[in-house]
Amino acid sequence: MIYQYWNKEMETLERSALEAYQLTQLKAAVAQALQTPFYRERLAAVGIRSDADIKDLEDVRRIPFTTKGDLRTGFPYGFLSIPREEVVRLHASSGTTGTPTTIYFSKEDIHRWTAFVARSIYATGCNKTDVFQNMITYGLFTGGLGFHFGGEAVGMLVIPSGSGNTTRQFKLMQDFGTTVVHATPSFLLHVQAKMQEEGVRREQLKLTRAFAGAEPYSEDTRRRIEELLRIDVYNSYGLSEMNGPGVAFECQAKNGLHLWEDGYLGEIVNPETLEPVPDGETGELVLTCLCREATPILRYRTRDLSGFYTEPCPCGRTHRRLRRITGRTDDMLIINGVNLFPGQIEEVIMAIKEVGNNYLILVEKEGVLDRLTVKIEVGSEVFRDDTRPLNALKERIRKTLQASITINPRVELHQQGSLPVSEGKARRVLDQRPTV
Numbered sequence: 421m422i423y424q425y426w427n428k429e430m431e432t433l434e435r436s437a438l439e440a441y442q443l444t445q446l447k448a449a450v451a452q453a454l455q456t457p458f459y460r461e462r463l464a465a466v467g468i469r470s471d472a473d474i475k476d477l478e479d480v481r482r483i484p485f486t487t488k489g490d491l492r493t494g495f496p497y498g499f500l501s502i503p504r505e506e507v508v509r510l511h512a513s514s515g516t517t518g519t520p521t522t523i524y525f526s527k528e529d530i531h532r533w534t535a536f537v538a539r540s541i542y543a544t545g546c547n548k549t550d551v552f553q554n555m556i557t558y559g560l561f562t563g564g565l566g567f568h569f570g571g572e573a574v575g576m577l578v579i580p581s582g583s584g585n586t587t588r589q590f591k592l593m594q595d596f597g598t599t600v601v602h603a604t605p606s607f608l609l610h611v612q613a614k615m616q617e618e619g620v621r622r623e624q625l626k627l628t629r630a631f632a633g634a635e636p637y638s639e640d641t642r643r644r645i646e647e648l649l650r651i652d653v654y655n656s657y658g659l660s661e662m663n664g665p666g667v668a669f670e671c672q673a674k675n676g677l678h679l680w681e682d683g684y685l686g687e688i689v690n691p692e693t694l695e696p697v698p699d700g701e702t703g704e705l706v707l708t709c710l711c712r713e714a715t716p717i718l719r720y721r722t723r724d725l726s727g728f729y730t731e732p733c734p735c736g737r738t739h740r741r742l743r744r745i746t747g748r749t750d751d752m753l754i755i756n757g758v759n760l761f762p763g764q765i766e767e768v769i770m771a772i773k774e775v776g777n778n779y780l781i782l783v784e785k786e787g788v789l790d791r792l793t794v795k796i797e798v799g800s801e802v803f804r805d806d807t808r809p810l811n812a813l814k815e816r817i818r819k820t821l822q823a824s825i826t827i828n829p830r831v832e833l834h835q836q837g838s839l840p841v842s843e844g845k846a847r848r849v850l851d852q853r854p855t856v
């Protein structure tokens with residue numbers, strides 16, 4: 421494999437030099453943060469009054485964490501650290517509850533962000549001969565414009581198709597010879613199911629790659645999309661608080677996501693003690709933005725669970741790789757006292773070949789107990805007059821799930837295409853238990 425680099429010097433910079441660069445950027449981020457009343461107060465409380473109080477990278481641990489709640493209290497302009505006239509764009513997080521969190525960008529911030537997205541795209545082997553269909557929501561969500569600008573910077577022909585409307589997506593793919601797409605993994609699975617329904621043959625498409633992110637998915641789901649669509653799928657990770665896409669991305673070795681450490685300082689902490697976990701272990705990812713002036717954010721608790729791989733990547737990049745994000749510290753379900761991440765269910769069912777592209781986890785109260793139902797789509801060939809194969813499959817899925825999650829679920833099988841599909845982030849969990 422020949423690996424290509426967008427910014428070879430930075431991507432392969434020796435660790436000591438990379439860390440020296442991070443320290444310079446961290447000092448700049450602290451100086452910028454001190455321009456906001458929020459951080460002035462927070463940092464003063466721990467004795468940080470100027471960037472001179474940050475002497476080495478370890479000093480990052482003196483800085484208090486920032487949470488989504490903190491960002492909300494600053495809505496709308498509390499975290500803005502440059503004059504309003506210098507701001508050229510804002511984005512807001514998709515936030516499932518309450519006040520959104522808003523991030524502001526200066527011209528320079530947009531350039532820096534774009535360069536990280538371009539670097540990510542280029543690391544997957546794309547170049548200006550590619551036609552890139554960006555099948556994700558444009559607007560306040562960062563995925564649309566973030567990839568759009570990054571794709572243009574690489575020189576690809578960018579089709580701003582947005583999400584949804586598969587018929588139109590297929591038409592665009594055929595008309596312009598799309599080679600690369602960006603979407604959520606669930607939308608990619610939906611696209612594949614629709615291809616069959618609408619009679620679009622794989623040979624009519626020129627697809628080679630997809631960037632899939634914005635929601636957790638398993639390695640099995642990745643493989644499934646790759647096999648069904650006959651493309652390479654690269655995991656794309658980002659969050660609006662850290663600009664958006666282009667925070668961490670898989671290279672062609674596809675063995676974890678390189679965190680672009682010249683732009684983002686990463687730590688993995690135990691979500692309960694908030695102390696660093698030993699090298700290589702899983703914990704909550706905490707990020708400090710090192711590449712933005714308009715909205716400095718230090719030690720942001722992402723709630724995303726990951727960990728660093730410790731061995732080097734064959735691609736030669738020195739930026740550490742994050743393991744696939746398996747879930748968040750806050751999507752954990754507790755079912756009759758047993759902790760469960762929706763991703764665990766996905767991992768099990770997506771490894772079963774009869775299972776289709778969509779599923780839904782339903783949690784209800786039945787008497788005093790919690791009841792877990794997993795609704796799963798399966799191919800229509802299983803639905804016959806003779807219900808024995810269907811029942812056998814159902815029982816096999818139930819047993820496999822139970823063995824893995826230690827909870828006995830109810831399993832329902834549904835016809836392909838009959839469960840609700842969302843065009844943005846998939847809503848896979850319906851928790852109908854009354855809140856206590």
Ligand code: AMP
Pocket residue numbers: 513514515562632633634635636637655656657658659660661664722724744745746748
């Ligand atoms: P937003 O700020 O709306 O872009 O949402 C960011 C959140 O989406 C992250 O904190 C993650 O929880 C999730 N997310 C984004 N990309 C991925 C990915 N590749 N794998 C898992 N979760 C992701």
Ligand code: ZN
Pocket residue numbers: 671672673678733734735736737
């Ligand atoms: Zn690599």
